[in-house]
């Protein structure tokens with residue numbers, strides 16, 4: 503409190519000095535960045551201290567409501583984990599565990615063995631290794647298997663994922679030499695074959711997660727790449743990005759590449775994310791040949807990228823949902839993917855009715871949700887949106903972000919749109935609260951009626 507008071511006073515002094523304010527009290531009391539107010543007094547100064555304390559003490563990252571309709575929103579923390587996963591994470595974090603301890607022998611164990619049986623069972627792979635995230639997994643595979651040597655990859659797969667993660671740069675950071683083959687739209691198996699020489703370490707396939715090349719295109723089948731790699735005695739490494747353990751085609755979407763399929767097709771190593779379509783905590787999962795995974799495990803980067811106990815516990819609980827065949831029911835991501843359009847329509851209508859009771863007008867209209875998070879580009883799911891017409895949708899969006907429980911929607915054609923698909927089942931009351939706060943202009947900004 504003392505620190506907050508000092509900082510508030512310091513900011514007020516700085517304002518007085520820079521503004522040469524005629525009204526001393528007003529200048530002192532104005533909250534940071536605000537216009538000087540005429541009726542200000544010491545009470546406002548106290549309020550400014552309390553607001554500063556509030557910002558300091560509230561939880562971070564701040565919980566918010568994702569009504570964007572983007573299921574895997576990287577800016578909003580990607581996949582929400584299941585209740586069982588969240589409980590497992592809290593339990594692992596708040597107590598001791600056999601993270602690196604063999605209970606039967608009382609000797610040192612390895613965190614890397616905890617998930618092995620489950621991952622093997624679910625993917626059909628011989629061996630597995632979990633690291634912090636899939637970006638780390640790619641870097642590790644390249645560093646451990648291709649240092650100073652060539653990695654053959656199609657020009658159509660030189661992906662940038664976002665956040666500055668670019669395949670050619672990861673390659674350089676991993677000490678591997680990029681050997682580009684083919685063209686942006688067409689790459690044939692013969693292009694790979696011609697590029698292989700005695701310096702080649704491996705063939706790399708990168709899933710074009712967040713874009714799609716359409717039209718006059720060609721790419722070799724995974725089976726053909728595997729056959730070529732085997733013929734030359736090289737491993738084929740498959741970076742699936744999201745990857746999936748369930749077939750997304752069952753939800754009316756295109757098929758996102760499935761991990762068991764890549765393993766069955768003969769990829770030497772396959773990597774995928776923990777918090778994309780798997781719907782678990784952040785992690786990078788590498789599966790494949792035991793001899794190659796053993797080499798990865800010995801690499802010093804593995805120690806630098808080892809996952810935290812809470813992530814491992816959350817991942818374990820998430821994988822269990824798949825092993826029990828209950829992922830569609832228990833993993834929030836799959837529940838959202840599988841949501842019945844009739845239920846979404848009912849929920850949006852319920853929001854509209856609840857707002858009408860508070861004197862706020864809104865419409866329900868058809869729309870589309872997207873998966874996001876570097877998976878299924880261009881693929882959408884039908885949904886029902888709550889639409890708030892507004893002359894200033896940007897201002898309304900800003901006000902919703904400022905709510906006690908921030909509410910994030912999207913703007914299209916002069917309306918703020920809220921998609922029930924990504925709003926978690928227990929968030930309806932908070933959503934209505936944030937909406938009525940933002941639209942009633944509780945602080946006198948008078949937003950009501952503009953929507």
Ligand SMILES: *Cc1c(COP(=O)(O)O)cnc(C)c1O
Nearest residue numbers: 635636637709711743744775876
């Ligand atoms: C998303 C993605 C990555 C990075 O995975 P993170 O788990 O976000 O680190 C790497 N490669 C591809 C192809 C991806 O789509």
